[in-house]
Amino acid sequence: MTYVLETERLGKQFAGVPALSGVDFRLAPGTIHALIGHNGAGKSTLVKVLTGVHPAGSYDGEIKLDGQTMRFGSPAQARANGISYVPQEIQVVEQLTVAENVYVGQTGLARGPLVSFRELRRRAAELLARLDVPLDPSTPVGALSATQRQLVMIARALATDPRVLILDEPTASLAGRETDRLFGVLNRLRETGVTMIFITHRIPEVMRMCDRATVLRDGRSVAELERAAFNERDIVAAMVGRRIEALYPRRESVPGEEEVLRLEHVSVPHPARAHDVVRDVSFRARRGEILGIAGVVGSGRTELLSAIYGRLPHSGTICVEGRERKLRGPADARRAGIAMLTEDRKGSGLLFNFALRENVTIGNLGGIARWGVVDRRAEGRAAQGFVQSLQIKAPSASADVAHLSGGNQQKILLARVLMNAPKVMLLDEPTKGVDVETRQEIYRLIIELADRGVTLLVVSSEIVELVGICDRCLVLADGAVVDEFARGEGSEARVIEATTTAAPPVGEVLA
Ligand SMILES: Nc1ncnc2c1ncn2[C@@H]1O[C@H](COP(=O)(O)OP(=O)(O)OP(=O)(O)O)[C@@H](O)[C@H]1O
């Protein structure tokens, strides 16, 4: 068989450290090919070589397209040869509209020196309709959620009508319904002959969508599987190099009785429209309790956390340890002992071009300063402790975070929040883009923090995860609490039932 895309003995090093070694990768025509492996395994690096981000000359070995050796000098060259790429990190220009972001960098549309904006909008609308995305092409991207931005990036990749579409963790920030929608699009593309490489950490997605799979481990290809041989346990075993037992660690202790966080009738108005995105939410959370918040993207879960963190104006009352707090900004929240880990790595203050150490310790200076002086040694030790327990894979504590893999960047943000030893911790998608082993590590940390008396609010798109680790779980739909259950009482089916029976009108889900 002639493969569409193929690599031979592909090797890639960064400053002498191998990220890929001797990788033979084969992409069969008309398939969706899963590329899986733990954080730092080399998945993004492989696709960056295939798409000219790492240009010819910066890697060893060969890339073949339809059996012919190619030497891409840039992503534009790869695109011109029909290979399109949706990177792991969202890259949009906030000031531009959806349409402009979809066609950014494309000159083919220009007639004379000017691009016809009407034409841009028309084509973008067509593409978005193909993607089944209810977005107005003239909306500025700055007003969109992370999910919507993701969809804009996928539309951009499709704008060149590629033969090969490469998606680097496209589902990491999507919840059930959005993922279904995306999978519908990918299935249709496959039917029209588009070949795809699909990177994910979610094995059920591989089982559901993919025809073949390659497992990378430490920069080497350790397994190439056909659909008939797909088996969840084998895939995980190939990824981690051994079998792992239960994914969800057991919580032995129980939360305390004392109330730490109380919300009374909290509502958050929509920034532009007349309705509320969080509607009359009331609950109490106890010391050391792990409280899950389930709901689809757009159900108000992120907005609820943002309100508690003082980022969004809200009505109603928020009390910490029985005392009402006026939370007008994150500084107020931090003073009240509330910390937050957000889902958007780039937007939420990972300092690119700063070392890992600084990224962990920033914002925490108060915690380690003694008599107003920052104790650098203590700071370094504390940071090092988290780097170790979270298994952050980096050459050293002074490595630039821009060069770390996506999952490792997520771990750094988590370490930063942990350094503050807060009373209440808000975690938005803490395991987004994180591999199975690290996931377990994060679950263990969540439980350990709860055991130490921290109250945790966890938002996740993965319902089984919430059911697995939370003491109690609230289900949000359309901004309101529609169900609540305690550990042992919940299930994925129950959450889906609660969210779908209370489903908001179509078209509002993404709004
Ligand atoms: N530009 C770079 N400079 C230096 N090192 C890099 C660079 N890009 C990647 N690396 C290193 O190469 C290795 C592989 O990284 P890569 O991003 O390919 O992992 P990944 O499999 O995509 O992981 P994740 O699931 O976390 O996204 C990591 O150790 C990473 O730190």
Ligand SMILES: [Mg+2]
């Ligand atoms: Mg990656």
